[in-house]
Amino acid sequence: MSNDQDSQYFKYYSQLQHQQNMLQDNVRTSTYRKAIMLNRKEFNNKLVLDVGAGSGILSYFAIQAGANHVYAVEASNMADKMMKLICSEKNKYLRDKISIVNAKIEQQNLNIPKVDTIISEPIGVLLLHERMLDSFIYARDHYLKPGGTVFPSQGVIHLAPFTDTRLWKETKSNANFWQHNSFYGVDLTSLYNDACKELFGMPVIGKFDYKSIMTTNKTEFNINFNSITMDALHDMTIPFQWTCSRTGMVNGISGWFDIVFDPPQGTQVTLSTSPLTDITHWYQTRFLFTDPLPVKSQQSIQGWMRCIANNYRSYTIYIELIVGDQELSDPSLLFTDVTNLSEFKRRGVWELQEQTYDNNQFTPSQ
Numbered sequence: 101m102s103n104d105q106d107s108q109y110f111k112y113y114s115q116l117q118h119q120q121n122m123l124q125d126n127v128r129t130s131t132y133r134k135a136i137m138l139n140r141k142e143f144n145n146k147l148v149l150d151v152g153a154g155s156g157i158l159s160y161f162a163i164q165a166g167a168n169h170v171y172a173v174e175a176s177n178m179a180d181k182m183m184k185l186i187c188s189e190k191n192k193y194l195r196d197k198i199s200i201v202n203a204k205i206e207q208q209n210l211n212i213p214k215v216d217t218i219i220s221e222p223i224g225v226l227l228l229h230e231r232m233l234d235s236f237i238y239a240r241d242h243y244l245k246p247g248g249t250v251f252p253s254q255g256v257i258h259l260a261p262f263t264d265t266r267l268w269k270e271t272k273s274n275a276n277f278w279q280h281n282s283f284y285g286v287d288l289t290s291l292y293n294d295a296c297k298e299l300f301g302m303p304v305i306g307k308f309d310y311k312s313i314m315t316t317n318k319t320e321f322n323i324n325f326n327s328i329t330m331d332a333l334h335d336m337t338i339p340f341q342w343t344c345s346r347t348g349m350v351n352g353i354s355g356w357f358d359i360v361f362d363p364p365q366g367t368q369v370t371l372s373t374s375p376l377t378d379i380t381h382w383y384q385t386r387f388l389f390t391d392p393l394p395v396k397s398q399q400s401i402q403g404w405m406r407c408i409a410n411n412y413r414s415y416t417i418y419i420e421l422i423v424g425d426q427e428l429s430d431p432s433l434l435f436t437d438v439t440n441l442s443e444f445k446r447r448g449v450w451e452l453q454e455q456t457y458d459n460n461q462f463t464p465s466q
Contacts (some may be wrong), residue, residue, distance in 0.1 A: 106204075109230070109413055110176035119155045119178060122221075125381045127371065129157065132221065135251070135361035135369035136161045142249045142363050143167045146216035151205050151239045152232055156182040156198070158219050163197045170197060171212045173239075175204040205235045205243075218244055219251040225305060226385045227255045227323070227357035228407060228415045229452045237330055250325050254360040258374070259319040259340055261401060261421070262312045262354040262386060267304065267458060271388055275299050296390055297438075303417070303450050304386040306458030310375040314350055314395065315342035334409040337431045341402040344423075349392040352448075353405065353419055356384040386458075387419060389446045390438065399423050404431045414453035421446045 112118055123129055136143060136158075144166030150159045153172035162170050174182060179202035186194040203210055218239050224230035233255075240250050278295040280288045319340040323333070354375075361369040373382045395401065403421035410416050420429055422445045429435065438447040 114177035131371040138367040149215040151220040252359040255323040256358040257321040302456040352388040417450040
């Protein structure tokens with residue numbers, strides 16, 4: 101990752117409005133507190149490392165759960181604001197319990213001992229965006245005592261095909277602007293294909309109707325934070341195979357994630373960003389195909405999603421999907437051309453950092 105990318109990233113998270121957005125995500129904040137308080141054994145009288153501490157809220161929960169001392173590592177200027185918090189009179193119980201380290205966890209020679217427990221909120225859109233998992237795994241490999249605990253312990257990516265004619269038509273309509281052959285006397289049509297590639301290559305973030313999913317079975321891909329290597333984290337292929345639940349048009353692939361707190365001999369707690377749960381600031385993610393794929397009830401769908409870490413603190417996503425008995429490509433052979441495919445096959449490439457938001461998000465009925 102470039103220094104410029106890191107600079108923009110940490111500047112963003114040094115702003116109180118963005119910290120407030122996360123703190124006010126009740127699902128996120130309350131689930132983390134619940135997981136910590138129900139598993140006090142992992143914190144009571146323990147040395148704890150908080151990676152990417154932000155406002156320090158997880159460090160404060162760890163102290164409330166009985167932690168002996170917390171090393172709160174925060175690379176942005178939010179570290180200065182965290183210091184103000186723990187130095188205020190009403191928070192004086194935190195002063196001698198928390199050491200704030202204003203640095204990236206990957207920086208060499210940090211004054212941090214081996215710890216019993218590492219806690220972090222290392223997740224972005226579709227679990228992977230922002231690549232904070234890199235820092236979480238680095239901390240595990242360099243600062244966790246043998247037999248220590250990582251909190252959370254697992255991530256699960258869920259994938260399913262969806263239909264949404266309204267969303268597809270809106271995206272297509274935006275691309276169709278570039279089919280003007282005389283816009284104030286200028287022919288724009290040479291940019292139409294580029295517009296399609298750009299607009300359909302943007303992952304769509306937002307709440308959607310669970311009923312738009314076209315299969316009864318979903319794909320679950322588990323990432324074990326206790327054991328995954330950095331290399332494996334940077335290049336993951338998720339195979340999928342589904343059976344269509346009805347006849348219709350598949351407009352793309354939807355995705356969301358869970359994180360699981362499951363310490364040894366502890367109480368399991370799950371934070372889910374499913375479309376069936378309360379809204380979080382991560383929402384769900386959808387990858388639109390340039391051309392819808394017609395499917396029939398009970399027809400087989402199979403394919404793969406390959407996620408490769410890029411230099412923009414995010415991932416490049418490759419997807420291939422087929423219906424029936426067609427032959428899948430080898431996911432190790434990356435493609436760039438997503439045009440001129442058969443009526444049974446769709447491909448797409450998306451940059452996860454190039455997100456767009458659905459301004460007409462589905463609102464569940466009360």
